[in-house]
Amino acid sequence: MNEDEKYLFDLMGYLVIPNALATEEVEACNQAIDHNIELLRERESSLAGGSEALAGTAYRRDMGGMLSWERPWCEPFRQLLVHAKVSLYLKLILGDRYRLDHGPSLIAMDRGTEGGALHGGGIERPNFSEAYFFKDGRIYCGLTVVEFMLADEQAEDGGLALIPGSHKANLACPGTMKLYQQYQQYVVKIEAKAGDAVIFTETLTHGTLPWKGKHQRRALLYKFSPGFQAYSQGAHQVTYPDYIEDMSPEERAVMEAPHIR
Numbered sequence: 001m002n003e004d005e006k007y008l009f010d011l012m013g014y015l016v017i018p019n020a021l022a023t024e025e026v027e028a029c030n031q032a033i034d035h036n037i038e039l040l041r042e043r044e045s046s047l048a049g050g051s052e053a054l055a056g057t058a059y060r061r062d063m064g065g066m067l068s069w070e071r072p073w074c075e076p077f078r079q080l081l082v083h084a085k086v087s088l089y090l091k092l093i094l095g096d097r098y099r100l101d102h103g104p105s106l107i108a109m110d111r112g113t114e115g116g117a118l119h120g121g122g123i124e125r126p127n128f129s130e131a132y133f134f135k136d137g138r139i140y141c142g143l144t145v146v147e148f149m150l151a152d153e154q155a156e157d158g159g160l161a162l163i164p165g166s167h168k169a170n171l172a173c174p175g176t177m178k179l180y181q182q183y184q185q186y187v188v189k190i191e192a193k194a195g196d197a198v199i200f201t202e203t204l205t206h207g208t209l210p211w212k213g214k215h216q217r218r219a220l221l222y223k224f225s226p227g228f229q230a231y232s233q234g235a236h237q238v239t240y241p242d243y244i245e246d247m248s249p250e251e252r253a254v255m256e257a258p259h260i261r
């Protein structure tokens, strides 16, 4: 991450890393997804918050669990945890010992799929799990999203949208803006090619515009945290040892792996 990129990330709250993945890496992910396509499920409820501007004819489709797929299908997804090009950015933003907080998860959208209301933003940070600040010459970030584009995503297609600078917002985002009903000119639709990665702090107000592209949208999301903290239980949703199972719910809560929610 060079000085210019650092400036842009701090200013805007996101950065597009062009060609983060080689064509073969994108293909390997897409082939593994196609092989497991029965796991791709349409959501049961809308993410559009009742907004006509975000409405569509179908709900978003999601898929997860890639890291536990059998070989070779899990391999391209495991490699992205420590991808040489991307981990340089994560180490600078999150510290040397970054960790996967949760994910990966695939967002797939066919033409006509609804969008999702914008959410997150400086004012909505509930605690340090989603913090963003700058101190002693370095960036400090809580939950951080890396969105690997597995298909092209142009402005007219829809898809990932965000409000630059909103990670530093001191006031709440207007409800009509979150629903993309007003102030659309301040919402940036990310343009990216398959293989690009978009890295953004979860504190940035972001969401999804309805998909109008002829091809299927495929965006693969990894959510990382600094090594010492957690936003969710992530991979630690394991069965407790017997002695912990024997505790009261209140005692057991104190024994959980680091997490906020």
Ligand SMILES: O=C(O)CCC(=O)C(=O)O
Binding pocket: 107, 116, 147, 159, 160, 161, 206, 207, 208, 209, 219
């Ligand atoms: O559609 C996108 O890329 C953004 C998805 C999103 O906002 C989320 O999963 O929280």
